[in-house]
Amino acid sequence: MRTVYVNGEYQPETTAKISIFDRGFIFADGVYEVTAVIAGKLVDFPGHMARLRRSLFEVELALPHSDEEVLEIHRQLIARNALEEGLIYLQVSRGAADRDFMYPAEDVPPTFVMFTQKKALIDNPVADRGQKIILVEDQRWHRRDIKTVQLLYPVLAKNTARRAGADDAWMVEDGCITEGCSNNAYIVTQEGTLVTRELSTEILSGITRQSVLKCADDLQIRVEERPFTVEEIRQAREAFSTSASGFVNPVVSVDGTAVGDGKPGPVAHRLREVYIRASRAMAI
Known part of the structure; x- marks a missing residue:
């Protein structure tokens, strides 16, 4: 069973949840990144973080963590899931709020989710x-x-x-x-x-x-x-x-x-x- 990261907590994948009112689900109001893992290490991570920051800027969405904190979450997920080779997905949405095309109030926190996926990347x-x-x-x-x-x-x-x-x-x-x-x-x-x-x-x-x-x-x-x-x-x-x-x-x-x-x-x-x-x- 995988361990995933949801809004500040590491949880089993079977119990992790986000709201049905999440704007990622309702409006596709969110962005994502995916980073490859080889031998338990992250490939091109600085580039992926730079692109994530750019995507967030373009859709006027804030990231709730620093780059260093995001890197540490990646490393924790690698360790907790014993991931030697595969991918780590990161998704940020504008959070959960009543359905409205307008952005929610500034105090609505974004939804921040990360999960791993084992996959053969080299012997493909x-x-x-x-x-x-x-x-x-x-x-x-x-x-x-x-x-x-x-x-x-x-x-x-x-x-x-x-x-x-x-x-x-x-x-x-x-x-x-x-x-x-x-x-x-x-x-x-x-x-x-x-x-x-x-x-x-x-x-x-x-x-x-x-x-x-x-x-x-x-x-x-x-x-x-x-x-x-x-x-x-x-x-x-x-x-x-x-x-x-x-x-x-x-x-x-x-x-x-x-x-x-x-x-x-x-x-x-x-x-x-x-x-x-x-x-x-x-x-x-």
């Missing part, structure tokens, strides 16, 4: 076989840079992908890929250039993306941050995605058409290898 079969992807129209709102808990459209898209025999969906807007349902998207051109969409309000600023691009720079891989089209995927040498839960995962087909030779590509393989090594060295 998807990284070995490669992902099958389908394309869907991007019908989300236009502040995708804020990591909010309103994930209904990605949920629908991922399930559409599953029913189509695929692993995930990449979203398309104006003929170009924005991102995956829970990851950033990349192609490698025939010339060996790595292409991924530039940061804006149209995509989430992935923390793993940031680290992987640093790895690409260290490997002297040419990078272009710009939108890429559906046609460019078909012409690409390889493709892959990045996320905190998947690290670097190759893509072998899109809408049933093979990407490159239909096998995980060497650039994705090398970036995954280098990223995992760097993450092990820098985890806290």
Whole structure:
């Protein structure tokens, strides 16, 4: 049985509760983060905290803890759940109040929840076989840079992908890929250039993306941050995605058409290898 953290208390998952009036439940009025754990240590934690602070600022929501306190809660959850490898989710909502579109009174405390999830991150079969992807129209709102808990459209898209025999969906807007349902998207051109969409309000600023691009720079891989089209995927040498839960995962087909030779590509393989090594060295 997992131990979770709810509003200042460590509790068994079976007894932990939040109010039915919580604004996260009623309005999706909240944000979240997820941090990978390798060998009992946190990967890219400063980046995740910086993005959390930015998301909170954008939705005018306060965090009830300092960064140091949040780090200690992460470490306590790792210890209490004997978590060697997996993920820690953190969610902050605007708290519980009577249903009203207006923000509640200032004395209403935010809801702060954290929980662990055991998951094989390094020995991931998807990284070995490669992902099958389908394309869907991007019908989300236009502040995708804020990591909010309103994930209904990605949920629908991922399930559409599953029913189509695929692993995930990449979203398309104006003929170009924005991102995956829970990851950033990349192609490698025939010339060996790595292409991924530039940061804006149209995509989430992935923390793993940031680290992987640093790895690409260290490997002297040419990078272009710009939108890429559906046609460019078909012409690409390889493709892959990045996320905190998947690290670097190759893509072998899109809408049933093979990407490159239909096998995980060497650039994705090398970036995954280098990223995992760097993450092990820098985890806290």
